Amino acid sequence: MMLPASTVDIFSDAVLEDPWPTYRALRDLGSAVWLEPTNVCFIGRYADVRRALNDWQVFSSAQGIGFNPVINAAWDEALICQDPPVHTARRKLMMEALGPAALKPVADTIEQRASALVDRIATMGTFDAVSDFALDLPVGVVMDLIGWPHDVRPALLDLASGSWNAAGPANARMEQGLSGLQEMMGLLSNLYDKERVLPGGFAAKLIASSRRGEISRETAIGMLAGYVVAAFETTISAMAAGIQLFADNPAEWDRLRTDPRLAMHAANEIVRMETPLQSFARVTTQDAELSDGSVIPAGTRVVVCYASANRDERQFEAPDSFRIDRREKQNLGFGHGPHGCAGQNLARMELTAVFGALAKRITRFECQGNGVRALNNISRSLARLPTLAVAA
Template sequence: MSLPSSSIDIFSDEVLADPYPTYRTLRDLGAGIWLEQTGACFVGRYADVRRALNDWQVFSSAQGIGFNPVINAAWEEALICQDPPTHTARRKLMMEALGPAALSAVVDTIQQRASALAERIAAMGTFDAVTDFALDLPVGVVMDLIGWPHDVRPRLLDLASGSWNAAGPANARMEQGLGRLQGMMGLLTTLYDEQRVLPGGFAAKLIASSHRGEITRDTAIGMLAGYVVAAFETTISAMAAGIQLFADNPREWDKLRADPRLAMSAANEIVRMETPLQNFARVTTQDATMSDGSVIPAGTRVVVSYASANRDERQFRDPDAFCIDRSEKQNLGFGHGPHGCAGQNLARMELTAVFSALATRVARLSHAGESARGLNNISRSFTRLPVLAIAA
């Protein structure tokens, strides 16, 4: 069965502003759709995306997860661009810093920061969900956890912002993202060479592993870069998206206020609804038969669409509805399989802590002005989101 094709450009401004109707159109066309504008095959149905994320032998990351050769060469040493067994060994290093045992040390810090943030938002009334809210825990907790020097933190955050653009196809956003990424790589290289990281953090442990010869210098810098890009923008995006979703769905906020224990479920639903990283690439190593019988030929670059899968009506009842006590729990917002997000435990902890704290202090969230999204080839986020919080 041959693949249907489409002239839809999923990286156009119009689609990036509101991608979900386009994703549905593509899902309805088939399990695999050849995108003429991108030169890749779109995979957006839940069952097929989940299979692709698990079946690394057929859907390989080793030729890069981006949609242009420049970024795939630059990220050759990044963890997300490796297949097992190389990926397995390197991921083990990362999980020593991000696994449940390591994160137990920051549980109290996260709870305290979440409580203080909720108090501040309730007192402010009108606030920006990005700058006043979403930045707080990812920056305050993750920066310390990794061990970045205090003087470089503002610059590192600025360089990380928007850098996912570099993974898109050749367009203006990609060029802009490459500039930011090059600046970030230069900064990380300097920090590595001068050993200017704080002792005890993930960066220091990774650098020490490199000095012991367990990984190379380039691998260490690549792993640090991959974590910087993923850790900040994605969690910040999810934090702001949660505020937007609760402002749009006051009944769901009432549910959370009535039972703050739903915060963990709410965190998962936020990530399902507004998947921070929308699409990554894989390359097929052999012909791949999809759920509808169509075949993606070997050597094809594939758009693996986490965001489309998370809105697939074949998997989720009423998929465009925000429902924090949804019965279908398994979404792909944090990935799945070998490349499941290494930082997902931390992200869930932060989202759960901050929304459970906010629910005890804020009676209602409502929009207080025009929001703005930063169009990005890969990630989905707000640049401005003014909100009114009515204190409980």
């Protein structure tokens, strides 16, 4: 069957501000929709997105997960641009630092930092949900876990912010993102060559593995770059989004305050609703038949849209409603299959700790005017969100 086509540009300012109506319209057109402005095929229904994430043999990452050839060449050694078996071996290295066993000693640090953060927010009253709140745990915990030297941390954070833009199609945001990415790669190369990282962290272990010849210098730097980009912006995005969602849904905040054990469920629902990483590309290695019978030809670059899948009414009841006691299984905000987010355990720990702590101290949130979006080709995040926290 012929694939339906659309003239919508999913990377335009208007769509990035509020993508949900566009995603729904594309889902309603079919399992696969050809996007004429970018010459890629959009996959947005839950069943098809999940299948694509699991079936790496047909939906391959090895030709890059971006939408332009420059970024796909630059990220050639990044973990997210590898298929098994290469991906399997490299991911094992990363999971040694980010798996449940490795993160167990970090749990107390996260709880203590979350408690101190909430004390500050309760004292401040009016705060910015991004700069005063969302930056704290991802920066404080992850920077130490990876082992970045203190003097480069501000620069890494600045360079990580907006880096996902480089993975978009040719537009002004992509050009800006590439510029920042080149600077970041230069900084990481310098840290690698001079071994200027803190002992005991993930970066030091990765560099040691490279020195032993287990992975190349380029692979080590590529893996570090992937973690810099993924670790900060996505968790920061979810933290700030959680404040906005609870401000807009006070009954759900009351529910969490009544039962703080729902904090883990709340973390998952925040990620489902906002999906900090909206989509990645894949390339089909053979003709791929989707759930409605449509066939994507071999060699097609596709948009695998996690964000659309997470609002698919075929999978989730009232998908646009924020419900922290939602029981539907497996939202795709952390990906799925071989490329499921390596840092998802850490992200869940941080989100659960901080919203659980807030539930004990804050009676409600009120957004002070409209938040400002940081428009990005790939990620969804806020730049500013002035908020009032009313302490108990």
